[in-house]
Amino acid sequence: MTRLYQMDLYEIGEGRVLPELADEQLADTHRVLDLWCGRGEWVMATAQAHPEMQVEGIDTNADFIEAARRQARLASLDNASFRVLDPLHASSIPDGSFDLVNARFVVDFIPLDSWSLLVREGLRLLRPGGILRLTEGDSPITTSPATERLSALLARALWLAQRNLDPPTNNGQGLLVTPKLGRSLRDAGCLDIQHMAFVTNFSAGMPAHAAVCQNLATVYQESTPFLLEREVTTAEEVASLQAQMLEDAQAASFNAVGFYLTVEGKKP
Amino acid sequence: MSSDNTYILGHTATEMVRLTEQDRLITMGMDGLLPELPDLAGIKRVLDVACGPGGWALDLAQKYQHLQVLGIDVDGGMIDYATAQAKAGGLDNATFRVMNALEPLDFPDNTFDLVNARFLAGFVPQNRWSQVIMELRRILRPGGIIRWTEQEWTGTSSSFEQAEAYTFQAMRRAGQLLAADERNVGITPLMRRFLSDAGFRNVREVAHALDFSAGTGVQRAYAQDLWMATVLLQPFHLALGVATQQELDDLQQRVQEESLADDFYAVWFLLTDLGTKP
Numbered sequence: 001m002t003r004l005y006q007m008d009l010y011e012i013g014e015g016r017v018l019p020e021l022a023d024e025q026l027a028d029t030h031r032v033l034d035l036w037c038g039r040g041e042w043v044m045a046t047a048q049a050h051p052e053m054q055v056e057g058i059d060t061n062a063d064f065i066e067a068a069r070r071q072a073r074l075a076s077l078d079n080a081s082f083r084v085l086d087p088l089h090a091s092s093i094p095d096g097s098f099d100l101v102n103a104r105f106v107v108d109f110i111p112l113d114s115w116s117l118l119v120r121e122g123l124r125l126l127r128p129g130g131i132l133r134l135t136e137g138d139s140p141i142t143t144s145p146a147t148e149r150l151s152a153l154l155a156r157a158l159w160l161a162q163r164n165l166d167p168p169t170n171n172g173q174g175l176l177v178t179p180k181l182g183r184s185l186r187d188a189g190c191l192d193i194q195h196m197a198f199v200t201n202f203s204a205g206m207p208a209h210a211a212v213c214q215n216l217a218t219v220y221q222e223s224t225p226f227l228l229e230r231e232v233t234t235a236e237e238v239a240s241l242q243a244q245m246l247e248d249a250q251a252a253s254f255n256a257v258g259f260y261l262t263v264e265g266k267k268p
Numbered sequence: 269m270s271s272d273n274t275y276i277l278g279h280t281a282t283e284m285v286r287l288t289e290q291d292r293l294i295t296m297g298m299d300g301l302l303p304e305l306p307d308l309a310g311i312k313r314v315l316d317v318a319c320g321p322g323g324w325a326l327d328l329a330q331k332y333q334h335l336q337v338l339g340i341d342v343d344g345g346m347i348d349y350a351t352a353q354a355k356a357g358g359l360d361n362a363t364f365r366v367m368n369a370l371e372p373l374d375f376p377d378n379t380f381d382l383v384n385a386r387f388l389a390g391f392v393p394q395n396r397w398s399q400v401i402m403e404l405r406r407i408l409r410p411g412g413i414i415r416w417t418e419q420e421w422t423g424t425s426s427s428f429e430q431a432e433a434y435t436f437q438a439m440r441r442a443g444q445l446l447a448a449d450e451r452n453v454g455i456t457p458l459m460r461r462f463l464s465d466a467g468f469r470n471v472r473e474v475a476h477a478l479d480f481s482a483g484t485g486v487q488r489a490y491a492q493d494l495w496m497a498t499v500l501l502q503p504f505h506l507a508l509g510v511a512t513q514q515e516l517d518d519l520q521q522r523v524q525e526e527s528l529a530d531d532f533y534a535v536w537f538l539l540t541d542l543g544t545k546p
Binding site (some may be wrong): 151 | 457
């Protein structure tokens with residue numbers, strides 16, 4: 001399946017990464033790892049913004065890694081590197097190799113019951129005092145009925161898919177991922193847990209409009225087979241909703257926000 | 269509904285208690301009364317719109333004695349309480365008046381340096397937003413700031429999710445829902461637009477997240493808020509015919525159990541929009 005909503009794409013494009021870290025924390029951060037780095041957007045933005053850091057991205061998708069390497073070469077980023085590796089089984093990387101381990105918008109790659117595994121593996125890769133940094137969002141909120149319907153269908157399909165893994169604790173109206181971030185770090189014994197909330201306004205006319213709408217279109221395009229497999233909609237309905245969504249997003253009256261949450265904790 | 273009883277949680281002493289406690293939690297979760305405005309230069313006269321029992325206005329007046337803080341609310345009981353609190357605390361710089369934010373406000377143009385408003389979506393009908401925001405603009409001086417906060421909730425209580433669904437359905441029927449569907453109130457995507465349309469400049473948006481999952485230390489306090497809200501929304505749910513008394517009674521029981529459970533997870537997102545009157 002595809003990566004879900006990436007509400008920080010515009011921020012990353014502007015080079016705004018690690019906004020919450022104070023200068024003294026940044027000074028202690030040299031080796032950075034991004035789990036499920038995709039095509040390497042975050043790794044490259046971080047490597048660019050912080051030439052003093054060595055930033056590595058890993059992902060199971062070899063095509064993504066190849067694309068990321070190509071981009072890094074084009075941008076002459078010597079401090080960005082990539083390799084094909086499953087972040088949940090990264091035993092080839094020694095313990096304590098990193099000062100900061102990042103995972104953003106990965107909910108779709110890992111079933112919700114694997115969060116504890118993700119956190120455990122992330123902590124293993126960190127030195128004591130290193131920072132584990134998780135970022136997720138819920139469904140965006142828009143004034144487009146078609147977009148809202150697609151978000152509801154996707155939330156519903158994910159809920160049905162996860163129901164077998166985890167007894168349902170909600171009715172499948174939302175993704176319900178942001179509330180679990182803090183808890184997963186607390187349960188793993190992380191220290192100094194911090195929450196940072198962000199909002200991206202991608203209404204018509206806003207700088208983030210194009211990037212986030214493009215991301216939504218891709219998400220709904222690529223998740224169609226999943227929606228059909230879970231029988232939450234029909235091929236006709238989803239095609240019509242997608243077309244309507246694209247039209248709505250171009251209207252001057254289109255308004256939309258996406259909230260996302262970064263939660264950080266230190267390895268004891 | 270007539271325009272003085274559009275508040276979906278109603279006007280009761282219980283709501284006063286809930287709002288007082290909620291205000292404390294929000295200020296704590298936001299790390300302050302005006303976290304986005306650390307520099308209060310040029311701010312002297314402050315209005316808090318729909319101030320409820322006055323918690324925010326009283327705390328602001330207490331912390332910044334050079335400010336003149338005025339709170340308005342449609343509910344006389346809330347205003348009496350807030351006034352008594354100001355008196356008991358010896359706060360000469362905090363005053364309160366009964367006034368309905370849906371009507372023209374009894375202030376001259378250009379009166380305030382800062383207008384604060386929180387959770388307007390609980391009482392503003394769908395077709396009255398631009399009028400309400402324009403009126404707040406009118407009473408701000410040029411260069412004055414509007415600070416407006418609304419919220420989105422996400423958590424693992426299926427019963428509170430159901431209670432919300434009833435609320436959104438009832439709001440739809442009452443003409444108070446902006447959302448394209450019935451999964452949220454629909455105000456957060458529109459706040460920036462409303463401020464821009466009313467002529468505010470330099471609009472910026474700041475999000476806060478309040479985690480009140482099990483293990484956070486504030487779970488019980490928020491659970492109480494959710495439960496009280498569910499109970500207080502019953503008359504609204506019943507009046508709009510979205511559920512039966514029996515369904516609502518069962519629901520509030522389950523909200524209490526689920527929000528106090530050891531596997532309860534929840535995050536409350538607050539969105540604050542700030543804009544300047546040209």
